[in-house]
Every structure is written in structure tokens, then in C-alpha cells.
Amino acid sequence: MSALLDVQSLRVRFRSLGMLRALVTRTPDPFIDAVCDVSFHMRRGETLGLVGESGSGKSTIARTVMGLTPAHAGSVRFAGDELIGLSSRDYKAYRRDMTMMFQDPVGSLSPRLTVRSLITEPLRIHGIKDRNRRAEAKRLLEMVGLGEDFAQRFPHQLSGGQARRVGVARALALGPKVIIADEPTAGLDVSVQGEVLNLLARLQEELGIAMLVITHNLNVVRHITDRMAIMYLGRFVEQGPTEEIFHRPRHPYTEALLSANPQPDPDAQLARIEIKGEVPSLMNRPQGCEFHTRCPYAREHCRQVAPGVSHAGEGHVYTCHYPLNT
Amino acid sequence: MTQASATQPIEAPAGAVLLEVRGLSLDFGSSRGRVRALRDVSVSVPRGRIVGVVGESGCGKSTLAFAIIRLLAENAMITAGEVRLEGRDLLTLTPRQMRDIRGRRVSMIFQDPMTSLNRVLSVGQHMIDIQYRDKISQADKRRRAAEALTRVGIADAESRLRDFPHQFSGGMRQRICIAMALLVEPALLLADEPTTALDATMEVQIVGLLKALQGELGCSILFVSHHLGTVAELCDDVVVMYAGEVVERGSVRDIFKRPGHPYTQALLECDPGRIHEKTRHLPTIPGSLPDLVEVPQGCIFKDRCPHAFERCQRERPPHYPVAEGHTASCHLLDETRGNHS
Known part of the structure; x- marks a missing residue:
């Protein structure tokens, strides 16, 4: 089966200095690479988790795939069609098939619209007139497990978990094939987090939707994704089947990230690989392997030569000179 | 009661x-x-x-x-x-x-380290201000501030006192807040x-x-x-x-x-x-x-x-x-x- 969404060598740049300032300070390259050489693909019904610290470029990837942020280079193909370079009008047609759930559950809902207007707004935007909005709202609310009486409410009358469900309903309104969920559980309590994740899992099973889940919560990734990718400074440092990566991480950053995940068990604080220091600035990327400034295993070679992509079995790739667990 | x-x-x-x-x-x-x-x-x-x-x-x-x-x-x-x-x-x-x-x-550290620091004051100013009760010279307060920053793991503390909150990452800002909270012991x-x-x-x-x-x-x-x-x-x-x-x-x-x-x-x-x-x-x-x-x-x-x-x-x-x-x-x-x- 061919990939539904195929992203190849994606690069997104942002200007870091104004034009005049760059001229005056003679900065030859006043840009930062927020996303650098990122490739991945998703099949129907598959869930891919995107993990990394804040500022690593996770959300930028999502926004670029959705056509909300322009790409500098690379390709994004949906069902074989190239999306990079499309006009915003042409892009709009693809946003029926690919929808996004934004980070802040309450903040991403307009405070002056009722839930009914909010979840049927995608129909209005795409000019779909042949469906009864009232019935449609009822159907969508039912799908996400909210009663019909929620249709009248405003966002401030919703709890965090309910607002999240409305976000899911909104994303489902157009019957998408791909959903991009940016931090679907951020800010939710553990008991509610489970509800939202179960809902996403059920909908995915029923509707066969492919999901790109962006999160920094590793426990979430472990339970809901089939494959995962780990980002550092805008690059994928490792990508592969979730279980495989949890059991045998190859990249030291992955290992550190996994071991930094605090366990709710007072006795389980033994094997921790602590990484020192802070994330380097994107404006000043380290030479060689970009992780060497924080890597506990870095050697001379790592400081000079950037590692290429290596393969470790079925769809498992990493960029490290001296991989672990081999 | x-x-x-x-x-x-x-x-x-x-x-x-x-x-x-x-x-x-x-x-x-x-x-x-x-x-x-x-x-x-x-x-x-x-x-x-x-x-x-x-x-x-x-x-x-x-x-x-x-x-x-x-x-x-x-x-x-x-x-x-x-x-x-x-x-x-x-x-x-x-x-x-x-x-x-x-x-x-009693001192307190808050959830968001950006909003608990004043963005128009340098970190040094924050850390000197918090010692307002101590009757020691300005220079001594500055020295104590630098020591406190070093203690929470911020390198090059002396010169970083001149920096403003936005010049630090989130983790560093929270370290600064901790340094401030603990400065008063x-x-x-x-x-x-x-x-x-x-x-x-x-x-x-x-x-x-x-x-x-x-x-x-x-x-x-x-x-x-x-x-x-x-x-x-x-x-x-x-x-x-x-x-x-x-x-x-x-x-x-x-x-x-x-x-x-x-x-x-x-x-x-x-x-x-x-x-x-x-x-x-x-x-x-x-x-x-x-x-x-x-x-x-x-x-x-x-x-x-x-x-x-x-x-x-x-x-x-x-x-x-x-x-x-x-x-x-x-x-x-x-x-x-x-x-x-």
C-alpha cells in the first residue's frame, strides 16, 4: 500500500533578522532552519508520533504540512499529489482531507460562537450546503461522546476535556483521511487525558484515519502510536516502530529522553542518563553531530563530522556515529 | 482557634x-x-x-x-x-x-518563569532587589546574586546578571526563580x-x-x-x-x-x-x-x-x-x- 501522506526532505526557514539589520550587521544568512531535512510517510489508519522538546520544530512540521507555513524546500505529497508550491486557494481543497487539532483546546475555539457553529464552521468554510447543519452538529457531537445539549454552549462553559472533544468534532466535520493533532492532551488531567486518547483511538479504528500526533508526553506516544520520530534542533534523530524504539533506542538523545520520563513509582529512579546543558540555539548550530554538546558518549569524530542516516531493520532509521543497542 | x-x-x-x-x-x-x-x-x-x-x-x-x-x-x-x-x-x-x-x-516559585520575572529588569536587578532588607553594600548584593546563580547551575554568572529574562531559556528562567527564592534562605x-x-x-x-x-x-x-x-x-x-x-x-x-x-x-x-x-x-x-x-x-x-x-x-x-x-x-x-x- 502506498503512503497517504509522504513528506520528503522538508526544510522550513524563518528569517531571524530584519532585512535592514542583516544588511547593517553583514549577516550573510539571516535565516534559521526550524525544520531541516525531515522525511516521513504515513499510511491509512496509521498513527505516527512526533516527539521532541519545545522549539524542536514539531509544530512547524504540522503547520507546513497543512500549508499554513511555507516550506523552503522538499516535498509534501498527499495521495500522490504534490502540495508544496500550491496557491492557498488550491491548498484549501486538501484541507478537507487533512485537518488539524490545535494545541490550546479552549484558545483555539472562538469564544463568541456556540459549539454548534464551531463544529459546523468547516462546512461553511468549504461551502458545503447540501448537509443539514443542525443534524450534522448532532451527529458530530454524538461521535465525540457529547450530548446534544452541548450545541448551545459557548467555549467558556466547557471544561478542558469537553473543549478538546469539540476540537475533535471540528476536525472530523469534513470526514478527513489525515488528522494532525498538536499536543492533544496538553493541559488535561490524567483522568481526562485517557478519555480523549480513547476517543481518538476509537475514531481512528472506526474511520481508518491516519494520525500525526505531536506531543512531548512519552507515555502518550507509547500507548497510541504505531511509529514515532524524535526531533532535535529541527531534525529527526531517530524514527521507527514505537515499541522497537522504546526497547532499543539507537540514538543517545532518544535514550536520554526515554530515561528522563519520570515514573510514578518512588523506587524506579535508578537508570537515568542525564544530559547536561541546554539546547543550543538554532542560530548557532553546533559543528559535526548537532547533539555532541550534550551527548554523554560524544567522541572526537562526533565533534567534526555530521553523521548520516543509518538503518536498523524495518523502517528504523537514526543519525549517530556510535549507535546504542547494536 | x-x-x-x-x-x-x-x-x-x-x-x-x-x-x-x-x-x-x-x-x-x-x-x-x-x-x-x-x-x-x-x-x-x-x-x-x-x-x-x-x-x-x-x-x-x-x-x-x-x-x-x-x-x-x-x-x-x-x-x-x-x-x-x-x-x-x-x-x-x-x-x-x-x-x-x-x-x-517563606518564599515561592511559580508555575510560569516568564511571567514571574519582570521583563524590563535585568536578572541582576531582580536578584539585588530581593535582598532589599539586607544592610550590605550594593556590590556585596551583586556578588551574592552571582553566587546564587552559579549554585543553580548557570555558567558565567557574573556577566549573565546583566542579561534580561528573555535572553534565557525556560529552564534557565526557572533556575533564576529558584536562585531568587533561595537567596533569602x-x-x-x-x-x-x-x-x-x-x-x-x-x-x-x-x-x-x-x-x-x-x-x-x-x-x-x-x-x-x-x-x-x-x-x-x-x-x-x-x-x-x-x-x-x-x-x-x-x-x-x-x-x-x-x-x-x-x-x-x-x-x-x-x-x-x-x-x-x-x-x-x-x-x-x-x-x-x-x-x-x-x-x-x-x-x-x-x-x-x-x-x-x-x-x-x-x-x-x-x-x-x-x-x-x-x-x-x-x-x-x-x-x-x-x-x-
């Missing part, structure tokens, strides 16, 4: 009690009536220990911290109870006396979700730093968090709150290994970090929080509790002992009760 309190404070182990909150009740005025945000809350923090307060949003854990340091919103009314720090009831102090306690005996440090805004690797570093500094300075910490993993790692004792009440308290091992209250059990079960087998169906706690304007009779958790029985409907459970220094407010633990199915 003596209270006919249903809850018993836990026995302080070896270390003497530093902070004793007893029977604290607090209401917030709202257009719908009084929201009973805290009801008969008792917490004790022994000297030199780290006590975690866990619970989900809206359970009153942050309100408790803010009530201790008396930084409450204007619509908050403390209706009963006492907050004793080193024997002195903070609730009876005048605002002026309270100011002397704040930033001297408080007896009690209140930490309100200090790692929530940070990433996993930074969170581990901050938790490690708090632990190291606590050992060095010997202060007590009241650590408010909804993150069970962090609490398990950092704290000695844990207080579990639900809908404005303390439902369970005990040592960190008691709470995580042998939880006595059905809410604590449910909360632990829900944490995906505890589920080691991969699953696509995660456990949840059915139902929702009770309305705190009209607090229902009986046990506060009864509507969501899988074990609720008739007595839970009418009678609010007191804290029953589970083990030494471990209590939970659940009728199931009442040894004198008859055999319920």
Missing part, C-alpha cells in the same frame, strides 16, 4: 513540624454564590522534608499554597482554620507582619507546579536541582504538582487532594505502593506511565467533579467511586489510619464497620 475537625494531622516524624495547616477552609465569592474551594484542609510539613500536594485541576492545591503565603485574590475568604509557621499563626498577622515573613521565612519554599511549563529533560534537571539545594540548605518544600512521576521522584510525603479536601496523606511509598483512598487508586491507575503493557484503551475516572457551590453531603468522591455504599451518601468520612503516618478519608477503612459486601 480550635476546630471540631474530622481530620487528624499526620504525626511528625523525627523532625519537628515547621508548617502546620489545620482545618483550613476557604471560599471564593462568585456570582453563583460561595465556592467552597478548600474545606477543612490539614497539612503538616516537618522541617527539612519535601511534601508533595497532588490532585487534578480545580482540587485546590494551588489555592492552598497561595493561602499559606497569603497571596489570595480579593474574593477569597478564609472561614476557618489556622496556618502555623514555626508556631505563629500566619492568618492573624497584619499585612505588614506578613510581608516580613514572605521572602524571609527561607525555612519553607512553596513551589507551585514549577516544572509544568518545562520539557521532560529540563524537568528532570529542575527536580534534581531542587532536591540538591534542599539537602544543602535544609529548608522544607511544599511541592504542588499534578505530575505523579515528578512527585514520586522528589517528595518524602504526599498529600492527595480532591475537590477541595485532603483525601489521603502518607509517605511517598505509602501513597504510590499502597494507596488507601479509591480516588488515589483511580488516579494512579489512570497514569499511562504506570501501564507497562501497550494498550490502546486507557483507564479513566468516570463522572466529573462535584459542584463546589453546593457541596454534596457525604463523601466528596462518592459519585465517581466504584465502591460507594450507603454510608458514603450521608456521612462525610473522617481520616482513618491506614498505616503509621498514613491516613485516608474513606469509610471502607473504618475497622469498626460491619461487613459490607
Whole structure:
């Protein structure tokens, strides 16, 4: 089966200095690479988790795939069609098939619209007139497990978990094939987090939707994704089947990230690989392997030569000179 | 102020009690009536220990911290109870006396390190200002500030004092806040979700730093968090709150290994970090929080509790002992009760 969404060598740049300032300070390259050489693909019904610290470029990837942020280079193909370079009008047609759930559950809902207007707004935007909005709202609310009486409410009358469900309903309104969920559980309590994740899992099973889940919560990734990718400074440092990566991480950053995940068990604080220091600035990327400034295993070679992509079995790739667990 | 309190404070182990909150009740005025945000809350923090307060949003854990340091919103009314720090009831102090306690005996770290720093003041200015009571020269204050920054792991402290908050990353800003809070060598440090805004690797570093500094300075910490993993790692004792009440308290091992209250059990079960087998169906706690304007009779958790029985409907459970220094407010633990199915 061919990939539904195929992203190849994606690069997104942002200007870091104004034009005049760059001229005056003679900065030859006043840009930062927020996303650098990122490739991945998703099949129907598959869930891919995107993990990394804040500022690593996770959300930028999502926004670029959705056509909300322009790409500098690379390709994004949906069902074989190239999306990079499309006009915003042409892009709009693809946003029926690919929808996004934004980070802040309450903040991403307009405070002056009722839930009914909010979840049927995608129909209005795409000019779909042949469906009864009232019935449609009822159907969508039912799908996400909210009663019909929620249709009248405003966002401030919703709890965090309910607002999240409305976000899911909104994303489902157009019957998408791909959903991009940016931090679907951020800010939710553990008991509610489970509800939202179960809902996403059920909908995915029923509707066969492919999901790109962006999160920094590793426990979430472990339970809901089939494959995962780990980002550092805008690059994928490792990508592969979730279980495989949890059991045998190859990249030291992955290992550190996994071991930094605090366990709710007072006795389980033994094997921790602590990484020192802070994330380097994107404006000043380290030479060689970009992780060497924080890597506990870095050697001379790592400081000079950037590692290429290596393969470790079925769809498992990493960029490290001296991989672990081999 | 003596209270006919249903809850018993836990026995302080070896270390003497530093902070004793007893029977604290607090209401917030709202257009719908009084929201009973805290009801008969008792917490004790022994000297030199780290006590975690866990619970989900809206359970009153942050309100408790803010009530201790008396930084409450204007619509908050403390209706009963006492907050004793080193024997002195903070609730009876005048605002002026309270100011002397704040930033001297008690200091606080807040959730968002960006909003707790003033973005138009340099870090050095912040750290000098906080020493306003000390009668030492400006240069000495600056030197102490630099030492404090070095102690929390900020390299090149001397020159970084000139930098402004936006020139630091989130983790560094929280380190600065910790350095400021500890500059005054408080007896009690209140930490309100200090790692929530940070990433996993930074969170581990901050938790490690708090632990190291606590050992060095010997202060007590009241650590408010909804993150069970962090609490398990950092704290000695844990207080579990639900809908404005303390439902369970005990040592960190008691709470995580042998939880006595059905809410604590449910909360632990829900944490995906505890589920080691991969699953696509995660456990949840059915139902929702009770309305705190009209607090229902009986046990506060009864509507969501899988074990609720008739007595839970009418009678609010007191804290029953589970083990030494471990209590939970659940009728199931009442040894004198008859055999319920």
C-alpha cells in the first residue's frame, strides 16, 4: 500500500533578522532552519508520533504540512499529489482531507460562537450546503461522546476535556483521511487525558484515519502510536516502530529522553542518563553531530563530522556515529 | 482557634513540624454564590522534608499554597482554620507582619518563569532587589546574586546578571526563580507546579536541582504538582487532594505502593506511565467533579467511586489510619464497620 501522506526532505526557514539589520550587521544568512531535512510517510489508519522538546520544530512540521507555513524546500505529497508550491486557494481543497487539532483546546475555539457553529464552521468554510447543519452538529457531537445539549454552549462553559472533544468534532466535520493533532492532551488531567486518547483511538479504528500526533508526553506516544520520530534542533534523530524504539533506542538523545520520563513509582529512579546543558540555539548550530554538546558518549569524530542516516531493520532509521543497542 | 475537625494531622516524624495547616477552609465569592474551594484542609510539613500536594485541576492545591503565603485574590475568604509557621499563626498577622515573613521565612516559585520575572529588569536587578532588607553594600548584593546563580547551575554568572529574562531559556528562567527564592534562605519554599511549563529533560534537571539545594540548605518544600512521576521522584510525603479536601496523606511509598483512598487508586491507575503493557484503551475516572457551590453531603468522591455504599451518601468520612503516618478519608477503612459486601 502506498503512503497517504509522504513528506520528503522538508526544510522550513524563518528569517531571524530584519532585512535592514542583516544588511547593517553583514549577516550573510539571516535565516534559521526550524525544520531541516525531515522525511516521513504515513499510511491509512496509521498513527505516527512526533516527539521532541519545545522549539524542536514539531509544530512547524504540522503547520507546513497543512500549508499554513511555507516550506523552503522538499516535498509534501498527499495521495500522490504534490502540495508544496500550491496557491492557498488550491491548498484549501486538501484541507478537507487533512485537518488539524490545535494545541490550546479552549484558545483555539472562538469564544463568541456556540459549539454548534464551531463544529459546523468547516462546512461553511468549504461551502458545503447540501448537509443539514443542525443534524450534522448532532451527529458530530454524538461521535465525540457529547450530548446534544452541548450545541448551545459557548467555549467558556466547557471544561478542558469537553473543549478538546469539540476540537475533535471540528476536525472530523469534513470526514478527513489525515488528522494532525498538536499536543492533544496538553493541559488535561490524567483522568481526562485517557478519555480523549480513547476517543481518538476509537475514531481512528472506526474511520481508518491516519494520525500525526505531536506531543512531548512519552507515555502518550507509547500507548497510541504505531511509529514515532524524535526531533532535535529541527531534525529527526531517530524514527521507527514505537515499541522497537522504546526497547532499543539507537540514538543517545532518544535514550536520554526515554530515561528522563519520570515514573510514578518512588523506587524506579535508578537508570537515568542525564544530559547536561541546554539546547543550543538554532542560530548557532553546533559543528559535526548537532547533539555532541550534550551527548554523554560524544567522541572526537562526533565533534567534526555530521553523521548520516543509518538503518536498523524495518523502517528504523537514526543519525549517530556510535549507535546504542547494536 | 480550635476546630471540631474530622481530620487528624499526620504525626511528625523525627523532625519537628515547621508548617502546620489545620482545618483550613476557604471560599471564593462568585456570582453563583460561595465556592467552597478548600474545606477543612490539614497539612503538616516537618522541617527539612519535601511534601508533595497532588490532585487534578480545580482540587485546590494551588489555592492552598497561595493561602499559606497569603497571596489570595480579593474574593477569597478564609472561614476557618489556622496556618502555623514555626508556631505563629500566619492568618492573624497584619499585612505588614506578613510581608516580613514572605521572602524571609517563606518564599515561592511559580508555575510560569516568564511571567514571574519582570521583563524590563535585568536578572541582576531582580536578584539585588530581593535582598532589599539586607544592610550590605550594593556590590556585596551583586556578588551574592552571582553566587546564587552559579549554585543553580548557570555558567558565567557574573556577566549573565546583566542579561534580561528573555535572553534565557525556560529552564534557565526557572533556575533564576529558584536562585531568587533561595537567596533569602527561607525555612519553607512553596513551589507551585514549577516544572509544568518545562520539557521532560529540563524537568528532570529542575527536580534534581531542587532536591540538591534542599539537602544543602535544609529548608522544607511544599511541592504542588499534578505530575505523579515528578512527585514520586522528589517528595518524602504526599498529600492527595480532591475537590477541595485532603483525601489521603502518607509517605511517598505509602501513597504510590499502597494507596488507601479509591480516588488515589483511580488516579494512579489512570497514569499511562504506570501501564507497562501497550494498550490502546486507557483507564479513566468516570463522572466529573462535584459542584463546589453546593457541596454534596457525604463523601466528596462518592459519585465517581466504584465502591460507594450507603454510608458514603450521608456521612462525610473522617481520616482513618491506614498505616503509621498514613491516613485516608474513606469509610471502607473504618475497622469498626460491619461487613459490607
